[in-house]
Amino acid sequence: MAERVYPADSPPESGQFSGNFSSGEFPRKPVPPPSTYVIQVPKDQIYRIPPPENAHRLQYLSRKKSKRSTCRCCFCSILAAIFILIVLAGISLAVLYLIYRPEAPKYSVEGFTVSGINLTSSSPISPRFNVTVRSRNGNGKIGIYYEKGSTVDVYYNDVDLCNGALPVFYQPAKNVTFVKTALTGSKIQLTSGMRKEMRNEESKKTVPFKLKIKAPVKIKVGSVKTWTITVNVKCDVTVDKLTAPSRIVSRKCSHDVDLW
The missing domain is CATH 2.60.40 (Immunoglobulin-like)
Known part of the structure; x- marks a missing residue:
């Protein structure tokens, strides 16, 4: 008696996955086509380490930002000192007025x-x-x-x-x-x-x-x-x-x- 031959399953098309989810099997990652390369670069190299041709620009911007921050701090310190001096002068005048009670001749x-x-x-x-x-x-x-x-x-x-x-x-x-x-x-x-x-x-x-x-x-x-x-x-x-x-x-x- 001749045996029956069943046709083999055709391979999955691109974008389709094969596997039985109910049995715990997960779909396999799609295989990249020939002549395709995948390069993985760490994130810290992308965002934190500039390429050599831009390193001097990063240094310039860093110095400029640091200088601007220093000037802003100095300006705020000067304003604070002036304000303190004005307050102290006002307090001194008020104390002198209370002590001496000046009046015009x-x-x-x-x-x-x-x-x-x-x-x-x-x-x-x-x-x-x-x-x-x-x-x-x-x-x-x-x-x-x-x-x-x-x-x-x-x-x-x-x-x-x-x-x-x-x-x-x-x-x-x-x-x-x-x-x-x-x-x-x-x-x-x-x-x-x-x-x-x-x-x-x-x-x-x-x-x-x-x-x-x-x-x-x-x-x-x-x-x-x-x-x-x-x-x-x-x-x-x-x-x-x-x-x-x-x-x-x-x-x-x-x-x-x-x-x-």
């Missing part, structure tokens, strides 16, 4: 005599003023040095009639000082309108003048002296006549300070 005009103003002639005048200024330092622990370079001027209707300076002196704490100064002017030409106005005001015994003082001072706190500070004093002074002795009818002073 007060000024007033106590004497103001006028001479040398002739209103009957059209010739230039050479006025003279003797001014006495009262300075009160009410601070308990602060002294004031009045330095050289001060100016004192007397104005009438914005015309500078005469000028002078304050003497150099030291005013201790809790002190009242009367400062006398002589002011002179030379060849001051007044308009006919000003002469007429001054004669009218003198007849009413109310001749107004403006006194302006600019004094450089240094403040003494304990044993420490500050930088030079400028005190500006402005006073409106009205007198009864333009001859000596004249009497002050009204006076009002204000002041401000230039710290720098």
Whole structure:
């Protein structure tokens, strides 16, 4: 009896797998076609080790990044130091203020005599003023040095009639000082309108003048002296006549300070 011959299974096509999953067999990896090569390269060689031709570029970028990071750190350190200094200075000033309780000196005009103003002639005048200024330092622990370079001027209707300076002196704490100064002017030409106005005001015994003082001072706190500070004093002074002795009818002073 002839035996039957069964045809053999055809080989699996590309992409198909053979095997019995139920029996624990797994599909085999596809065999690469002829003339195909598979090269496996470790990951650290791909991402961490640059090829030789790019090594110098990596070094340049690394140095540049390190330099930028160093500059950023230095800039942040400088800003932090400045901020700390500002905070410490503010705390120091607050402590000094609480300890010494500084207050501005007060000024007033106590004497103001006028001479040398002739209103009957059209010739230039050479006025003279003797001014006495009262300075009160009410601070308990602060002294004031009045330095050289001060100016004192007397104005009438914005015309500078005469000028002078304050003497150099030291005013201790809790002190009242009367400062006398002589002011002179030379060849001051007044308009006919000003002469007429001054004669009218003198007849009413109310001749107004403006006194302006600019004094450089240094403040003494304990044993420490500050930088030079400028005190500006402005006073409106009205007198009864333009001859000596004249009497002050009204006076009002204000002041401000230039710290720098």
